[in-house]
Amino acid sequence: MQPQSSPDDYSRYRGKCKAMSEALVELNPGYRLARGWYDCPQWGRQQHWWAVRPDGTIDDPTVLQFPAPRTGEYIEFDGWLDCEQCGKSVHEGDPNAHTVDNGMIFCSGTCYARCVGL
Numbered sequence: 001m002q003p004q005s006s007p008d009d010y011s012r013y014r015g016k017c018k019a020m021s022e023a024l025v026e027l028n029p030g031y032r033l034a035r036g037w038y039d040c041p042q043w044g045r046q047q048h049w050w051a052v053r054p055d056g057t058i059d060d061p062t063v064l065q066f067p068a069p070r071t072g073e074y075i076e077f078d079g080w081l082d083c084e085q086c087g088k089s090v091h092e093g094d095p096n097a098h099t100v101d102n103g104m105i106f107c108s109g110t111c112y113a114r115c116v117g118l
Contacts, residue, residue: 006064013065017049020061030054036077042067050074085111 013020018035025031031051038048043066050060063069080089083106090097090107098106106112 009064013062017062017065021049021051024051024059024061028053028059031059034058034074034076037075038063038066039073039075040066040068041071045075048074081105083107083111085115 021033025033028051031053033049034052035049036047037045038050038060039045046066048060048062050058050063053059058074060074066072079091079093081092082088083090084104085106088107088111090105092099092105094107096108098109098112100106100112104115106115
């Protein structure tokens, strides 16, 4: 039987994924920090952080924030995003890429200008 989360778990863990996962990695040599999404069966895809053990298994210190913990799928971010305007794949570290405050990414200043009507 899978453990269920309680209403208190949401407030205890929500928004603390990165900090708690970083602390877990710091305490455990060989662990690495991962980010991406947790595809929750009830809530859908949620941005998330977790730790990965040397054998590849996931150690998620904040999984109880989700209504059905350990039943969803972890999807690790690979660094590639699609331009909001043209759909071209762009790496998040690309110096030509432009990210705006709401998290949208554009492959170039030209695509950004088109999106905002310039």
